[in-house]
Amino acid sequence: MDDPRSALPDSRARVGWWLFALALAALAAYITYSFVGLFVLGIFGYYATRPIYQRLGSVIDSDSIAAGVTVLLVLVPIVALALYAGFQVFQQTQQFLGNAANPLALAGNYLNTGALPQEQQRMLASVIQNPQQLVANPQQTAETLLQISVAVFSALVGTLLFLALAITLSYFLLQNDQELSDGLRELLGGEDSTAYAYATAVDSDLESVFFGNLLFVVVMFAVSAVAYWGTNQLAPQPLQVPMPLVLAFLTGVASLVPIVVGKLVYVPVVAYLALQSLRAGGRYLPFVAGALVSYFLVLDILPQTFLQPYITGRQLDMVVMMFAYLLGPVLFGWYGFFLLPILFILMLEAIRIPLPQLVRGEPLTPTVSLGESVGSDPQAARERSTAGDDASANDGAAETE
Numbered sequence: 001m002d003d004p005r006s007a008l009p010d011s012r013a014r015v016g017w018w019l020f021a022l023a024l025a026a027l028a029a030y031i032t033y034s035f036v037g038l039f040v041l042g043i044f045g046y047y048a049t050r051p052i053y054q055r056l057g058s059v060i061d062s063d064s065i066a067a068g069v070t071v072l073l074v075l076v077p078i079v080a081l082a083l084y085a086g087f088q089v090f091q092q093t094q095q096f097l098g099n100a101a102n103p104l105a106l107a108g109n110y111l112n113t114g115a116l117p118q119e120q121q122r123m124l125a126s127v128i129q130n131p132q133q134l135v136a137n138p139q140q141t142a143e144t145l146l147q148i149s150v151a152v153f154s155a156l157v158g159t160l161l162f163l164a165l166a167i168t169l170s171y172f173l174l175q176n177d178q179e180l181s182d183g184l185r186e187l188l189g190g191e192d193s194t195a196y197a198y199a200t201a202v203d204s205d206l207e208s209v210f211f212g213n214l215l216f217v218v219v220m221f222a223v224s225a226v227a228y229w230g231t232n233q234l235a236p237q238p239l240q241v242p243m244p245l246v247l248a249f250l251t252g253v254a255s256l257v258p259i260v261v262g263k264l265v266y267v268p269v270v271a272y273l274a275l276q277s278l279r280a281g282g283r284y285l286p287f288v289a290g291a292l293v294s295y296f297l298v299l300d301i302l303p304q305t306f307l308q309p310y311i312t313g314r315q316l317d318m319v320v321m322m323f324a325y326l327l328g329p330v331l332f333g334w335y336g337f338f339l340l341p342i343l344f345i346l347m348l349e350a351i352r353i354p355l356p357q358l359v360r361g362e363p364l365t366p367t368v369s370l371g372e373s374v375g376s377d378p379q380a381a382r383e384r385s386t387a388g389d390d391a392s393a394n395d396g397a398a399e400t401e
Contacts, residue, residue, distance in 0.1 A: 051207065056069055063175050085249045240276075
């Protein structure tokens with residue numbers, strides 16, 4: 001017969017380990033909160049490119065090479081285009097608003113200026129608002145120029161470091177995708193556990209939404225670029241669409257939001273063309289009206305009717321996702337555009353899988369209890385994952401032979 005006193009040290013050890021684990025969890029939560037934008041952007045990059053990585057992984061033997069190629073060919077060009085578009089928008093906004101704009105606040109949307117000392121922030125704002133002062137003021141000292149250079153360099157390096165770390169996180173998740181999946185399955189109690197079914201459904205939903213987002217932005221960027229380029233080719237001489245590539249990128253991003261789609265960009269473009277026409281005497285207004293009709297059909301009806309239902313978030317109602325996209329930046333800032341959809345999916349799958357069984361007092365099972373047609377089917381997602389693992393194993397065995 002076992003001595004009850006022998007279990008006492010084990011119980012104390014378990015309590016100690018639980019306290020230690022909770023302390024580590026609190027520390028991890030604090031780190032995540034402190035760098036939430038970096039983590040959210042890295043997770044978005046992972047899910048947005050994972051199907052591409054898996055396709056490359058079927059022909060490239062090395063996980064590291066497949067992940068690196070995915071990052072270099074997909075994520076890096078998108079980040080570079082986003083930086084270019086942001087810089088162009090910053091310049092145009094500064095020119096349009098003039099002295100009414102807060103240059104440091106505008107620059108803070110693209111550069112890490114908040115970490116700079118107050119003196120460097122004021123100096124940087126002054127130079128952004130009036131760069132001619134560096135040349136016009138003969139009394140400008142080399143020390144002041146050096147301080148300005150240090151401020152600009154620090155802000156630029158901070159931004160590039162942030163983006164590099166986010167891309168590196170995406171690369172790490174892609175490279176170790178299978179190991180992380182296997183470890184999570186063992187930690188949660190195997191494929192038949194409710195926790196693993198919940199994690200599988202969340203994982204599938206995130207891939208569907210974020211990969212669909214990336215694919216849809218790329219498609220709408222191409223369509224919008226052709227539309228704006230075609231306008232410039234057909235328009236009379238006084239009428240031109242400025243920065244067509246930048247506007248095409250912004251139209252692609254705006255098209256993610258149902259109902260809004262490209263209106264956020266092409267309506268101001270049409271207004272700008274109309275203003276140009278009025279300055280030329282108004283005789284080109286019929287062309288502007290034709291451009292408006294064309295934009296409405298190509299950048300509004302086409303994505304909403306044909307492209308968006310088949311590309312973006314096929315497993316989720318995009319009208320519901322619209323609130324996540326619109327309210328996310330309002331609640332959390334720029335990274336809320338990615339964070340709130342993640343939180344929404346976490347809540348949705350908790351409502352679909354464990355919550356009904358908890359409310360009814362039934363045993364927890366790895367099945368969907370509510371809203372079967374709303375999100376992912378964890379059983380189907382597990383079967384797809386298992387099929388992919390078997391295919392990878394067979395490929396490895398064939399190569400060994």
